[in-house]
Amino acid sequence: MIGHIFTLKQLEALVWVADLGSFRKAAAHLNTTQPNISARIAGLEATLGTVLMQRDAGSVRLTEKGEEIVQAARRVLRQSEDLITIAERPDLMQDRLRLGVTELIAGTWLHPYLRKLKETYPGISVELTVDLSRNLDRVLSSHALDLTIQTAPFASPVPGAIALGDYPYGWVADPTIAAALSGKVTVADLTAFNVLTHARHTQSFVELAEHADTTGIAKARFVPSSSLSSCLQMAVEGMGVALVPLAMAERDITAGRLVVIDADWIARPLQVAARFHADKVAGYVAQAAQIAAEIAEMYRT
Structure with missing residues (x-):
């Protein structure tokens, strides 16, 4: 068994440094310190016996082997989340959802949506950003938001999107x-x-x-x-x-x-969608987008 060789926290640190391009940003997202993130990455590199990323002044670049291991790490983290889903224990999910919405959503059904999220995932805290859609689009593309509920047109394509209807x-x-x-x-x-x-x-x-x-x-x-x-x-x-x-x-x-x-x-009419990087975010983010679709439909009816 390999359970004692590396930890989920190490894999999580690796994925977030890769996505955010910064040890500092990864530390902020994971609510820990930059030295902690550095130690997790260094420990993982020592265990695997390979360099995962090159640290240049002010930037981080994955090595070829690091790119492969990040993709494998994503799969491991997703599969660990599956254990919680199979056990039907969403209350065990502990994370921070970086949510961006437009003023349209903030002024209509945001509060019922946040209440439903809290009921479904009591251990998930929401960091909320309310902004113009084009600004949310830009921040989502940089992976500084996990999920946006915004209006078309969308400047940057993402692999995860759920249409939430039109607003006249x-x-x-x-x-x-x-x-x-x-x-x-x-x-x-x-x-x-x-x-x-x-x-x-x-x-x-x-x-x-x-x-x-x-x-x-x-x-x-x-x-x-x-x-x-x-x-x-x-x-x-x-x-x-x-x-x-x-x-x-x-x-x-x-x-x-x-x-x-x-x-x-x-x-x-405004076209509204819940948008996220389905290939990179945790599985519960996709479920949070689906909850948005359910609340939007209830509000419209």
Whole structure:
């Protein structure tokens, strides 16, 4: 038997140094110290009698043999996780899930999702990042996030993705502005007020700007913001007409604080997906993505 030759902690350290490219980052992710990580790697190299990585100034590069052993280490870690799954003891899983979500998710079903995750994996702590989708895309590609719940388009492909449905946009305004915009209106009509939108590089703003260019609508009163929540709040306070995912405005609409405006143009629905590096992350991350699909479906129905 080889159980006494090396440990899962050594294999885990090797995998995370390989993925994050840094002993320091691996130590931070595994909630330990850099010397500890170095000792685990050194012990593994001594046991196997081979150099697994070259340590240059500020960077780490796997050797050819190290590349092979990292792939084998991933399989061993996955198989060890299978023991917990077979025993039906998800409570034994101890780890930190680095989760990134967009503001759309944070403003709709994030809390029920986090509660379900806690029920399923009580030993998993969640490190949450809320950001624009393109920023989440970049961080996921660098392996600094394990799972993102974000909106298309996606700049970087990943081997793990679960579609979570479409989220329609709508025009909303406070009752006073809505009364002045009764009936079918055009986007040009909306520019009598401030037009509150998401950030300039986002899908909805780009489409709105293209529509304005095509139809000759002046864009002087377009007011983009990186915060959809701020757009909503400004609309509630009568500061303009907002173009937002209707799911985020549902409570304000139900309460009568906002009214949906019937306009002749609307941005395409947002496509949402749970995304992860299926070939590298722990198996529970894929299950966390599946839980997201279940919660999203419950919210939509």
